[in-house]
Amino acid sequence: MEYEKKKIETMRNFNFYYINIIKNFYKDIVNYNFSLNEYRILNEINNLRDCTSKKICRTLRKFQKFNLVKKKLSLLDKRLYYFDLTKEGKNKLKNFNRMSDKKTKEIFSNLDIYDRERLVKDMSSIKM
Secondary structure (H helix, E strand, O other): OOOHHHHHHHHHHHHHHHOOOOOHHOOOOOOOOOHHHHHHHHHHHHHHHOOOHHHHHHHHHHHHOOEEEEEEOOOOOOEEEEEEEOOOHHHHHOOOOOOOOHHHHHHHOOOOOOHHHHHHHHHHHHHH
16 A cells, blocks of 8 residues: 555656646746747647637637637537637747747757657656
Protein backbone atom coordinates (compact mmCIF):
# COMPACT_ATOMS: atom_id res chain seq x y z
CA MET A 1 0.00 0.00 0.00
CA GLU A 2 2.82 2.43 0.87
CA TYR A 3 4.45 1.72 -2.53
CA GLU A 4 1.22 2.64 -4.35
CA LYS A 5 0.92 5.85 -2.35
CA LYS A 6 4.49 6.74 -3.27
CA LYS A 7 3.79 6.16 -6.98
CA ILE A 8 0.74 8.40 -6.83
CA GLU A 9 2.74 11.08 -5.03
CA THR A 10 5.44 10.88 -7.70
CA MET A 11 2.84 11.24 -10.46
CA ARG A 12 1.21 14.22 -8.76
CA ASN A 13 4.57 15.90 -8.27
CA PHE A 14 5.35 15.43 -11.95
CA ASN A 15 1.97 16.93 -12.85
CA PHE A 16 2.60 20.03 -10.73
CA TYR A 17 6.07 20.33 -12.18
CA TYR A 18 4.75 20.03 -15.72
CA ILE A 19 1.98 22.58 -15.11
CA ASN A 20 4.55 25.08 -13.87
CA ILE A 21 6.72 24.48 -16.93
CA ILE A 22 3.75 25.12 -19.22
CA LYS A 23 2.77 28.30 -17.35
CA ASN A 24 6.30 29.67 -17.51
CA PHE A 25 6.69 28.65 -21.13
CA TYR A 26 3.61 30.53 -22.30
CA LYS A 27 4.05 33.48 -19.97
CA ASP A 28 6.91 34.70 -22.14
CA ILE A 29 5.20 34.30 -25.52
CA VAL A 30 1.51 35.02 -24.98
CA ASN A 31 0.34 38.47 -25.97
CA TYR A 32 -1.09 40.21 -22.92
CA ASN A 33 -4.41 40.85 -24.68
CA PHE A 34 -5.22 37.12 -24.61
CA SER A 35 -4.81 34.27 -22.16
CA LEU A 36 -3.21 30.94 -23.00
CA ASN A 37 -6.69 29.36 -23.13
CA GLU A 38 -7.81 31.97 -25.62
CA TYR A 39 -4.83 31.22 -27.85
CA ARG A 40 -5.60 27.53 -27.57
CA ILE A 41 -9.18 28.19 -28.69
CA LEU A 42 -7.91 30.31 -31.57
CA ASN A 43 -5.77 27.36 -32.62
CA GLU A 44 -8.72 24.96 -32.27
CA ILE A 45 -10.92 27.16 -34.45
CA ASN A 46 -8.21 26.95 -37.05
CA ASN A 47 -8.17 23.12 -36.83
CA LEU A 48 -11.84 22.29 -36.22
CA ARG A 49 -14.62 22.05 -38.73
CA ASP A 50 -18.13 23.18 -37.86
CA CYS A 51 -17.12 24.95 -34.68
CA THR A 52 -20.39 26.01 -32.98
CA SER A 53 -21.13 28.96 -30.72
CA LYS A 54 -22.22 26.67 -27.88
CA LYS A 55 -18.67 25.40 -27.44
CA ILE A 56 -16.75 28.62 -26.86
CA CYS A 57 -19.15 31.56 -26.88
CA ARG A 58 -17.56 34.04 -24.49
CA THR A 59 -14.05 33.75 -25.89
CA LEU A 60 -15.39 33.93 -29.41
CA ARG A 61 -17.02 37.28 -28.64
CA LYS A 62 -13.63 38.56 -27.50
CA PHE A 63 -12.00 37.26 -30.69
CA GLN A 64 -14.70 38.96 -32.74
CA LYS A 65 -14.01 42.21 -30.92
CA PHE A 66 -10.33 41.92 -31.94
CA ASN A 67 -11.29 40.82 -35.49
CA LEU A 68 -9.64 37.39 -35.12
CA VAL A 69 -12.73 35.31 -35.95
CA LYS A 70 -15.83 35.78 -38.06
CA LYS A 71 -19.14 34.05 -37.59
CA LYS A 72 -21.51 32.78 -40.22
CA LEU A 73 -25.13 31.70 -39.75
CA SER A 74 -25.87 28.08 -40.65
CA LEU A 75 -27.98 27.63 -43.76
CA LEU A 76 -29.60 24.49 -42.33
CA ASP A 77 -30.23 25.55 -38.74
CA LYS A 78 -30.81 29.25 -38.08
CA ARG A 79 -30.01 28.73 -34.37
CA LEU A 80 -26.45 27.74 -35.21
CA TYR A 81 -23.40 29.82 -36.08
CA TYR A 82 -20.08 28.67 -37.55
CA PHE A 83 -16.77 30.37 -36.83
CA ASP A 84 -13.62 30.78 -38.89
CA LEU A 85 -10.39 32.69 -38.41
CA THR A 86 -10.05 36.02 -40.17
CA LYS A 87 -6.84 36.90 -41.96
CA GLU A 88 -5.78 38.79 -38.84
CA GLY A 89 -6.62 35.74 -36.70
CA LYS A 90 -4.53 33.46 -38.91
CA ASN A 91 -1.61 35.91 -38.69
CA LYS A 92 -1.94 36.10 -34.89
CA LEU A 93 -1.92 32.30 -34.64
CA LYS A 94 1.03 32.01 -37.03
CA ASN A 95 3.02 34.50 -34.92
CA PHE A 96 2.09 32.68 -31.73
CA ASN A 97 3.26 29.34 -33.16
CA ARG A 98 6.50 30.89 -34.39
CA MET A 99 7.20 32.39 -30.96
CA SER A 100 6.33 29.07 -29.32
CA ASP A 101 8.84 27.23 -31.52
CA LYS A 102 11.50 29.81 -30.72
CA LYS A 103 10.87 29.52 -26.99
CA THR A 104 11.08 25.73 -27.20
CA LYS A 105 14.48 25.97 -28.90
CA GLU A 106 15.67 28.43 -26.23
CA ILE A 107 14.61 26.20 -23.37
CA PHE A 108 16.41 23.13 -24.68
CA SER A 109 19.40 24.80 -26.34
CA ASN A 110 21.69 24.02 -23.42
CA LEU A 111 21.20 20.25 -23.89
CA ASP A 112 23.49 18.31 -26.18
CA ILE A 113 21.91 16.34 -29.01
CA TYR A 114 21.98 13.04 -27.12
CA ASP A 115 20.13 14.55 -24.14
CA ARG A 116 17.59 16.27 -26.41
CA GLU A 117 16.89 13.00 -28.21
CA ARG A 118 16.52 11.17 -24.92
CA LEU A 119 14.23 13.89 -23.60
CA VAL A 120 11.99 13.71 -26.66
CA LYS A 121 11.84 9.93 -26.35
CA ASP A 122 10.98 10.19 -22.66
CA MET A 123 8.33 12.82 -23.30
CA SER A 124 6.82 10.63 -26.00
CA SER A 125 6.69 7.68 -23.65
CA ILE A 126 4.91 9.81 -21.02
CA LYS A 127 2.29 10.98 -23.51
CA MET A 128 -0.87 8.98 -23.14
